[in-house]
Amino acid sequence: MAFSGVVTFGLGAVAVSLFAGLSGGLFMAHAYALGAGPFARTVLPHAVLELPAFGVAIAAGLVPATTLVRSLLAGRKARISESLVDAAALLGLSLAMLVVAACVETWVSTR
Numbered sequence: 430m431a432f433s434g435v436v437t438f439g440l441g442a443v444a445v446s447l448f449a450g451l452s453g454g455l456f457m458a459h460a461y462a463l464g465a466g467p468f469a470r471t472v473l474p475h476a477v478l479e480l481p482a483f484g485v486a487i488a489a490g491l492v493p494a495t496t497l498v499r500s501l502l503a504g505r506k507a508r509i510s511e512s513l514v515d516a517a518a519l520l521g522l523s524l525a526m527l528v529v530a531a532c533v534e535t536w537v538s539t540r
Contacts, residue, residue, distance in 0.1 A: 439494030482526035489519035
C-alpha cells in the first residue's frame with residue numbers, strides 16, 4: 430500500500446503513512462495505558478525492523494513524485510524511468526527488511 434505512491438505520484442504514500450502513523454500511535458498509547466509489558470516484549474523485537482521497512486516503502490512511493498516536481502521546477506524533461514528504477518530498488522530493500530522482520534516475529538517475538 431505504501432508503494433502506491435508510484436502510481437498516484439506520492440498521494441497514496443502520504444495517505445497510507447498518515448493513516449498508519451496515526452492509528453499505530455493511538456494503538457501504542459492505548460496499550461501503554463493498559464500496561465504494555467507483555468505487549469512490548471512481543472511487538473518490539475520485530476517492530477524495530479518492520480517500521481523502518483514501512484518508511485523505506487513510503488520513500489519508494491515518493492521517488493517518482495519528487496523527480497517530477499524537480500523536473501517541473503527546473504524546466505527540464507522528467508526522467509521518470511530512472512526514478513522508477515530507484516523506487517524499485519527501495520521497494521526491494523523494503524521487502525528484504527520485511528522478510529527479516531517476519532523471521533524475527535516468527536522465531537524470536539513468540540518466545
